[in-house]
Amino acid sequence: MLALNNVEVIYNDVILVLKGMSLEVPQGKIVALLGSNGAGKSTTLKAISGLLKPEDGEVTDGEILFEGEKIHELEAANVVRRGIFQVMEGRRVFEHLDVEQNLIAGSYTRSDRQNVRQDIDVVYEYFPRLKERRRQTAGYLSGGEQQMLAIGRALMARPKLMMLDEPSLGLAPLLVREIFSIIRRINQEQGTTILLVEQNARIALDVADYAYIMENGRIVLTGEPAQLRDNADVREFYLGLNEVGTRKSYRDVKHYKRRKRWLS
Amino acid sequence: MDKFLQLTLTGLTNGAIFALVALGFVLIYKASDVINFAQGDFLLVGAYLTFGLISQVGLPWSVGMLIAIVVAVLLGIVVERLVLRPLIGEPIISVIMVTIGLSSLLRSVVIWIWGTMGAQFPSFLPSQPINVFGAVVPADRFIAIGLAAVLLVVFTLFFRYSREGIAMRATADDQQAALSMGISVQKIFAIAWSIAAVTAVLAGIIVANITELSFFAVSSIGLHVFPVVILGGLDSIPGAIIGGLIIGLLESYVGGYTPSALALRTVFPFIVLIIILMIKPYGLFGEERIERV
Incomplete structure (x- = not known):
């Protein structure tokens, strides 16, 4: 479904961050991308979603294919329209909007407006706690609730591929379990393909069908979770x-x- | 009593005009966090352009006004294309400096074409005096109040319920996250600047109608936008309206009850501004910075 072939990313015309990165995400699977800080995991996601430009980054070599078509030269908005949605690191909810307005913002690219209402209910079904807080300002939610909102907001776009950048960041272990089990459910019930970037290798390997480990801008190890665990x-x-x-x-x-x- | 009522009504109408200008300012701030120093100059453009089209070109007033509004919309789009788009991702302060440049540019163009001399504006709004409990107010002043009220309601609903409005607030909150939702930041900026320019142009036309066309009178109204928005809160639509009315009333009362030789009238809004900043740094209705503890 998604394939990166020898992708090279340069920031500010000089800093080479991805050095021939290749990766494949098959339809309907959960793929984990692991690696230490500065390995280039987030850059990989931004290269896919078209969010490099505001940071002065650029794909200088290789290609990114989604459903067989090149997407690395598209604007971020068009990438979302094709069905790829990135949940950014650090949750990034719209602090001054309330929960429901955040969800509506997530549905921005949808053309079937009449179904938005119904999808908000789907999100509330996955995250009942958001329903209780629907009129609350998102900036005052707890970290866990904000992460739920960030994932819920992604669901509102009905993406084919959801990319999650460190959903476990700064959350209590129990909450991390809860969120990952919901990610699994979303994958199974909605058929959403998931590309997961994580520092928490243990839980990522538990949930993923396949995993890549990257170091210093390229993939160094790949395999099924069981193999990697050994x-x-x-x-x-x-x-x-x-x-x-x-x-x-x-x-x-x-x-x-x-x-x-x-x-x- | 009559004097008080008269001053109140004058203050309210002036305040409504301030509010109109401030509304556009707040809109830009809400969508992009940019403090637009050129907001007052859109007023000049609106007033002089309409004057030029009606008095100098000889178009009927309705056509002239329509063209002025279309020009305002185009102005918003051009500003986004030429000024804001290259600056996406740059620090906000750079954009703010650019609006100062834009302000000089708009002023210079107006002076270049029309000069700074006053002129008789073709007052097309009805100005027959209306008697309100003994105070006499020309009808066109009520149009200013009515327009401000309508726009207040429209904008409030727009930002709370419409998808475009929510997207605008989202963009102001976190540009990059908004991009990741598929929101086109460029489009949002263009819409915000266009609406802001249109409200200012409308305000400019009303000002020129009520008083006369004078470079200094119109641009001094533009200056009031700062005390108004800081009083009401930079990002609050109701704040812009209420701030506008408060400043308008204060100015009117101070002007009416103190000897005019002291010229307290012009200083007073700024004294209020300083006091407000000391007590409520976010203004009366401004969004506070959210900090989770």
Whole structure:
């Protein structure tokens, strides 16, 4: 459904952030994109959704295909119209609008206005807490409620592909579970394909059908969650697991070398 | 008592005109967070353009006014295309500086074409005096109040319920997030500037109708927009109306009850402005910055 082929992104004409990034998101699946800070995960999403331009970023090489058509030269508004919706990092709800107005803003590109009302109810069904707070100013909602609103707002656009940028950011572990189970439900019930960017590798691997790990602007590892969970590097660097009871060995000392191999 | 009533009615009509100008200002601020220093100059453009079309070209007043409104809409679109679009993503302060430049430009064009001399405006609004409880007020002043009231209702509904209006407020809140909703920020800016220019042009026509066409009289009304919006709150539509009326009334009373030699009338709005800023920094109805604790 979505394919990135050797995408290169440069900020301010000099800073090379994505260095030949390739990735594929099949229809109806949840794909996770993992990586440490500064790996280029958010840049990847912005390259897809057309939000690089306001930040002086540019796709300089490679191509981004959505349903077989090139989309990396489209304006952000047209990308949304094609059916790709990005839920930005840090929730970014419209603080001075109330909950329902935020949802209406999410439906901005819809041409079937008569169904908007009905879709607001669908969102309330997924997030009953938003219904209780429908007339409240979004800026005063709790972090978890704001994340729910951000996802609900994305649902209002009825996207084919929803891209979530760190939905777990700053949320309590229980709430993270709740939100991820709803993401799963949305994927199954609405048939929405999901591309998920996460720092929290554990929960992302639980929910995803397939995962990519990126370092320094390109993909370094791919596989199904089960495979990745067994990978020694992933266990150590992303899941924080260590071989329990083993003595500090030559392997531990060579950490940095393994990491370096990824980076090069 | 008669004097009081007379001053009140004069104050209210002046206030309604201030409110009209302030409405456009608030609209731009709401959509883009930009403080538009050129708002008062749209007034000049409206008044002089209408004068030119009716008195100098000889068009009927309805056609002249219609053309002036169309020009205002185009002005909004041109400003967005040439001035704002290249500055998307730049700091707001750059855009604000650009509006100061725009203000000089509009003034210069008006002076270049028409000069600063006063002229007799072809008053086409009915101006027969209406007697209100002993005070005499010309009818055209009521038109100003009526127009302000209608626009208040229309704009309030627009921002609360219409999709375009909500999109405008969303854009003001978080431009990038608005982009990610598929909201075209360029279109929103163009709409906001066009509506702002139209309200100002209408206000300019009314001012010229009520008094006479004079560069300094019209541009001094433009200056009032700042005390009005700061009093009412930069982003509040009801604030613009109520702020306008308060400033209009204050000016009228101060002018009526103090010796005119002191010229307190012109200073007073700014004294109020300073006091308001000390007590309520967001104005009477302004949106407070939201901080979650």
